[in-house]
Amino acid sequence: MHRSDCDGDQTLLSPRTPLWTTKRLCVWPAINVNRGEAYFGQGTKLTVLGSVLYFGKGTKVSVIEDGLNITEPNVALFDPSPHEVKERRSATLVCLAAKFYPDHVVLSWSVNGVERTEGVKTDDHPTRGSDKMYSLSSRLRLSKKEWLNPQTTFRCKVYFDPTKQNIIKETRGREGCGGVTTESFRKSANTAKFTYVLLITKSAFYGLLVTLIAWKIKLHGGKHFS
Incomplete structure (x- = not known):
């Protein structure tokens, strides 16, 4: 130059x-x-x-x-801690992009395929380590109810500009108190159906029994007066 x-x-x-x-x-x-x-x-x-x-x-x-080469990031997605979910009634996902060079990355979140910006806190800029490689972290804060739903998918996407690659990690919500799952819904539906059928059957049985008793009383009374 x-x-x-x-x-x-x-x-x-x-x-x-x-x-x-x-x-x-x-x-x-x-x-x-x-x-x-x-x-x-x-x-x-x-x-x-x-x-x-x-x-x-x-x-x-x-x-x-x-001495340095273009290196794509290693991306990891960490679930919320059980203590946070239990005590604070919230849930924080953490996405970490590490060991990349140069620092040309864009990190984004999505929930069920829809980009999420609310509750997101990403480092202002990548941090450089002693090995001259960069790292970047981002946090997505959720409500306890949103996390305790296995039907919800959370995704962290890291776009690395030098290679035009998207590195994606995702996780699903967990079952727990207050969560709605397919299995629990199916069991509840089956239980309700069984209970309904049982009540209908019992009602029909009791109705038949009352009719039979009334018929016997009527029959017995007719014979007595004759």
């Missing part, structure tokens, strides 16, 4: 000096720079030699650091 016309208080970027941003971006020659891919999207991000610059809207550029 070469230096452009830089005079006065212009921007200077080199391996030996800090970063300043004013009117123009100037890049000094650098040694052992790995020329990587450039990604363009909303907002601008320039990464050079491990440093990051933000400016304007419309462009995001990353220069892959020497």
